Amino acid sequence: MKALNLSINGKVVEHILPSFKKMDSFLKEWNLGVKDQRGLFLRISNILKETKGSAEASFKFLIKYLGTFSDEDVSAMNEANEEALHAIIAFVKAPDMFQCGLLDMPVIVQLEKGAKHALAYQLLKIFLTGRLDDYMNFHEANSELLKTYGLLHEDCVEKMRLLPLVDFGMTETGQIPYSMIKDTLNIDDIEVESWVVKAISTKLLICKIDKMNQLITVRCAFCGGRPLLSLPMLWLY
Structure with missing residues (x-):
């Protein structure tokens, strides 16, 4: 984490990007707890989000972050709502991504119960299990919401x-x-x-x-x- 912060402050992030590809082997050596893994994955995802051409890699680390939450982490999951929403939007927006395991994640499933992000969960479910008619009906009722998500209807x-x-x-x-x-x-x-x-x-x-x-x-x-x-x-x- 110190190395990540140093690379950001020194504006030399490109020098640390190759290490992200070795993260799985690093994690085996470091034996990190869930909380430390969670913080690391989210930090890396955010760094990659700001790096040109790294949207797919950013999404993968975001999925790793969301995957650290279980049904027992109720209070912690609530803190991850915005990241869960970002993952849904990123999946829907990606033109070359047609399958993901988001619907199996407790941190995503719990969005359905909250008033703020229930529609986002419904949208994800349509894209993974629905058909065009389902989406068209959703768009008709929630066109302004889709705009706030930065989603283009045509796409x-x-x-x-x-x-x-x-x-x-x-x-x-x-x-x-x-x-x-x-x-x-x-x-x-x-x-x-x-x-x-x-x-x-x-x-x-x-x-x-x-x-x-x-x-x-x-x-x-x-x-x-x-x-x-x-x-x-x-x-x-």
């Missing part, structure tokens, strides 16, 4: 349209009819292929577009960089 709609494509790709055959994509994403026929291409470009799907039979055949569906389904097929691109 949220795009993300909510990409998420079902991964679910579709996890079917037994890996085949998705154009009609299913059109109806679920609430788009026109001519937009189907462009949305599939977006899913490919964001590395959510590896698939073949069959225009003749109006089918998308999925070879592999990914979520958060991890393959969720892989089918042994011969592919022509």
Whole structure:
């Protein structure tokens, strides 16, 4: 912590950034208690948040911080409400993040019970378990709230349209009819292929577009960089 403070005060944070990648091995050596780990993870996350190009790493350490809270830490969890809210907003805002374990964390779940952040919890649940219609209804009732979170409606709609494509790709055959994509994403026929291409470009799907039979055949569906389904097929691109 002293080294972190020194690097910030001396404006030489870039010299300490490589050590963050070794943090897991450091923690094994240091044998830190939960409170010390908690403070360290949050400090690192905040440093990375201010560092250009480190948003993903900042989010990872924020998740580590939130993961230190258990159901028994009721008073401590209340102090982490703002960080929990920040994690939700960061996930929703990230254009290339489609899965996370936030809903399994006690510090996130307890937001549902509080009046201040209950809607943020509801928004997270929509993005992880809901569909586009759920989001559209939420936006209609809470458009001003989304603006205060710094979320753009158009970006949220795009993300909510990409998420079902991964679910579709996890079917037994890996085949998705154009009609299913059109109806679920609430788009026109001519937009189907462009949305599939977006899913490919964001590395959510590896698939073949069959225009003749109006089918998308999925070879592999990914979520958060991890393959969720892989089918042994011969592919022509």
